[in-house]
Amino acid sequence: MTFKALIILLCSVLISACSDTEDQLNEDYGKDQARPRQLSIDDLLAKEYRDQVMPILEKRCVVCHGCYDAPCQLKLSSPEGIDRGASKDQVYNGQRLLGAKPSRLFIDAHDTEQWREKGFSSVLNERDQTMLANLQGSIMYKLLLQKENNPDLQGILPEEFNYSLDRQDQCPDINQLDDYQEDFPLGGMPYGLPNLSNHEFKTLEAWIAKGAPMSEPLPLSEATSKLVVHWEQKLNGDSPKERLVARYIYEHLFIGHIYFDALPISTDTPPRFFKLVRSSTPSGEPLKIIPTRRPYDDPKVDRVYYRLMLDRATTLAKTNLPYVFNEQREQLWDKLFYNADFTIDTLPGYKDFNPFMVFKDIPSSARYQFMLKEAYFTISGFIKGPVCRGQVAVNVINDKFWVFFVEPDSTSNADVDHFVYEQANNLRLPAESSSNNLSVIEWLSYAKGSRQYVKAKSDYIKRFMNHDTGLNLSNIWSGNENAALTVFRHIDSATVVKGALGKQPKTAWLIDYPILERIHYLLVAGFDVYGNVGHQVTTRLYMDFLRIESETNFISFIPNEFRKPVLASWYLGATKELNEYLNDKNLMHARPSGIKYQTEFPKAELLNRLKHYVYTQPMLKAKNEQYRVPEEDLELKRLNSLDNSVVVALPQVSFVIIEDKKNDDRAYTLIRHNAHKNVASLLNEEANRLVSEDTAEVFKGFLGTYPGLIFKVSSADKGDFVSLFLQASNPQKLQDLITRYGVRRSDTKFWEVSDHLHDLYLQQDPIEYGLFDYNRLINR
Numbered sequence: 001m002t003f004k005a006l007i008i009l010l011c012s013v014l015i016s017a018c019s020d021t022e023d024q025l026n027e028d029y030g031k032d033q034a035r036p037r038q039l040s041i042d043d044l045l046a047k048e049y050r051d052q053v054m055p056i057l058e059k060r061c062v063v064c065h066g067c068y069d070a071p072c073q074l075k076l077s078s079p080e081g082i083d084r085g086a087s088k089d090q091v092y093n094g095q096r097l098l099g100a101k102p103s104r105l106f107i108d109a110h111d112t113e114q115w116r117e118k119g120f121s122s123v124l125n126e127r128d129q130t131m132l133a134n135l136q137g138s139i140m141y142k143l144l145l146q147k148e149n150n151p152d153l154q155g156i157l158p159e160e161f162n163y164s165l166d167r168q169d170q171c172p173d174i175n176q177l178d179d180y181q182e183d184f185p186l187g188g189m190p191y192g193l194p195n196l197s198n199h200e201f202k203t204l205e206a207w208i209a210k211g212a213p214m215s216e217p218l219p220l221s222e223a224t225s226k227l228v229v230h231w232e233q234k235l236n237g238d239s240p241k242e243r244l245v246a247r248y249i250y251e252h253l254f255i256g257h258i259y260f261d262a263l264p265i266s267t268d269t270p271p272r273f274f275k276l277v278r279s280s281t282p283s284g285e286p287l288k289i290i291p292t293r294r295p296y297d298d299p300k301v302d303r304v305y306y307r308l309m310l311d312r313a314t315t316l317a318k319t320n321l322p323y324v325f326n327e328q329r330e331q332l333w334d335k336l337f338y339n340a341d342f343t344i345d346t347l348p349g350y351k352d353f354n355p356f357m358v359f360k361d362i363p364s365s366a367r368y369q370f371m372l373k374e375a376y377f378t379i380s381g382f383i384k385g386p387v388c389r390g391q392v393a394v395n396v397i398n399d400k401f402w403v404f405f406v407e408p409d410s411t412s413n414a415d416v417d418h419f420v421y422e423q424a425n426n427l428r429l430p431a432e433s434s435s436n437n438l439s440v441i442e443w444l445s446y447a448k449g450s451r452q453y454v455k456a457k458s459d460y461i462k463r464f465m466n467h468d469t470g471l472n473l474s475n476i477w478s479g480n481e482n483a484a485l486t487v488f489r490h491i492d493s494a495t496v497v498k499g500a501l502g503k504q505p506k507t508a509w510l511i512d513y514p515i516l517e518r519i520h521y522l523l524v525a526g527f528d529v530y531g532n533v534g535h536q537v538t539t540r541l542y543m544d545f546l547r548i549e550s551e552t553n554f555i556s557f558i559p560n561e562f563r564k565p566v567l568a569s570w571y572l573g574a575t576k577e578l579n580e581y582l583n584d585k586n587l588m589h590a591r592p593s594g595i596k597y598q599t600e601f602p603k604a605e606l607l608n609r610l611k612h613y614v615y616t617q618p619m620l621k622a623k624n625e626q627y628r629v630p631e632e633d634l635e636l637k638r639l640n641s642l643d644n645s646v647v648v649a650l651p652q653v654s655f656v657i658i659e660d661k662k663n664d665d666r667a668y669t670l671i672r673h674n675a676h677k678n679v680a681s682l683l684n685e686e687a688n689r690l691v692s693e694d695t696a697e698v699f700k701g702f703l704g705t706y707p708g709l710i711f712k713v714s715s716a717d718k719g720d721f722v723s724l725f726l727q728a729s730n731p732q733k734l735q736d737l738i739t740r741y742g743v744r745r746s747d748t749k750f751w752e753v754s755d756h757l758h759d760l761y762l763q764q765d766p767i768e769y770g771l772f773d774y775n776r777l778i779n780r
Helices: 003-016 022-029 044-061 079-084 112-117 131-136 139-148 177-183 198-209 222-234 240-253 327-338 364-372 375-384 414-422 440-464 513-525 533-555 560-570 576-582 602-613 617-627 631-641 715-727 731-741 750-764
Strands: 257-260 274-279 305-310 322-325 400-405 485-489 494-498 507-511 653-659 666-673 695-700 709-714
Touching: 022 131, 044 198, 044 750, 079 112, 131 198, 139 177, 139 198, 222 305, 240 274, 240 305, 240 327, 240 364, 240 513, 322 327, 327 364, 364 375, 364 414, 364 513, 375 400, 375 485, 375 494, 375 513, 400 602, 414 440, 414 513, 440 533, 507 513, 507 533, 513 533, 533 560, 560 602, 617 695, 631 653, 631 666, 631 695, 631 715, 653 715, 653 750, 666 750, 709 715, 709 731, 709 750, 715 731
Parallel strands: 257 322, 400 507, 653 709
Antiparallel strands: 257 274, 274 305, 400 485, 485 494, 653 666, 666 695
């Protein structure tokens, strides 16, 4: 029987057969057991997987099944994730009373059998490896076939398609699949998106029928291998100083995607990334990851080795945190740490962790500059790390704000080191303790510690600062592309970019070393996505202190008489307790401003001056050109003035492709800004929304990784597109706009447009590039 005839026979069997229970499958094809699927790179089936199968999985499947919030924890971004399969347990669960057991790929289990013991079920056949068994026993195939057996749906999809973040994923196992298909006949895969092309479906079908063979990773080049060895040697010196410095570096870079810019990087393919991990084995031996919950937990081994592990997963835009290892980086580390004049006599342990105590012997100015030189990466840690998913995690920040930093030279003295060490107990973090937090009494102790630190900081500034000159722009870091950042919040996710972009925001932050260190250890190193509701809520509440401290640092640069009114305007409707905290005279330290203002609007004046101060003119020009709408598409700037009635109907992020037959196609992002009275309310955000003040802003390029709407517009139709958009003040007019220029998730050309989006993104920035996530696409 030919393969084609076999498939036809199988399809008829699947359509007409009764439920295939697990018992029946066991009887027909034997008991299930983990099957080795990764073949050596020279195997023809491995090459077929890399060349034909993997591109389909990446561009059609990983765009929904790629990260922590992938439906059913099914991560199709690596062979290990495909083999692991699916789980009914939720990673993001803001209501669990006890912390869950972590299920991190490559860390918490190392083979398929271990994942089965942890409750993950296969989406592939694990019984006899025959063509018929491989297809009949594969949930993945049956869901793909279910999609094929249902015609494409056009326009707005039926209500049975649920895209809400709080939806209950079905996650059927092999026994429940028939019921699922009966209850959700349109629920085949890709879910709520167009069918695969006939060629794509047949390719995956043939692959699954062969047992879903996959490939081991391609070997590293000789040049890459040498760089890995060099950096592992750098990070694993034997002296106490080298070991403590390496620990500090690891705890700040563990979330990053390490790459080497000494190797060629093209706009055709992104670089190969590595993860910095802790291993119980030294360089040159097989890597054995130490699977602790947090990067600073006790490794419980005699010696920790810091190793570079090839990241095998497909790169996702929402989690890509590139960090380069190169000659300049090594020189900086040598200057700050390895060749710096300080000694370490005794290595600290891992009990009762507090970064301000553990790393007290490394000068605070060196720690600050280490984070500051890559401030974009540091802040991106909490924007793109596990904390980024979920409204409770990011509703601590406004929808758009600018970030600036205190000049590092101001921290380069022994008095600052002594002050930070002296305040270590007041600076301790709730995430240090456990994933099953927290008592009210313990929480109050953190609040008390924060107040005591603010007072001590105020007293320190009064004692040491020059009150005659006051605060001026020289106290703010400048001259580096990281010196200004813009953060955009998109309800339950966020984006950070370099530069003070677009229209002036309502608020701004000025971050100093203790704030920056606490942000990292609170929201990146110390945040446990598997923690219980107490841990997650407490983390979010503590972040209120850091936001307020950052905001009041900024406000301290405007004249005294304007400070309280400006702060009050950021906290309209604040509770009595919050107002009492905001009125603490120590918050703004009674520091005089030495800046001479020319207007009665010092906040706006300061923001404008800072935007031009922190960058050199060439840097500012380059940054503006990177994100500003260019002359050729100037009509799009009118979208910055959309009426509120139009804005409130928009998703958080919309992508616009301008197709140009004469020139290259161009991409833009339309971002919705949600206005608030304040962002200090944990569970009642809607009560603090000022919907009538929501606005939108358009930027060149891609900002955000979860598009809600996609528009495709020919260059000749830009004017009509903008006019229709400006007039889309009611549901029908918005529907007309989307029908004419939108690419709905049901559009037959959706995948073609999706591929084009990714091609444009790769050309725009091959380092930052990653696959977009389509779990937020709206259905209108």
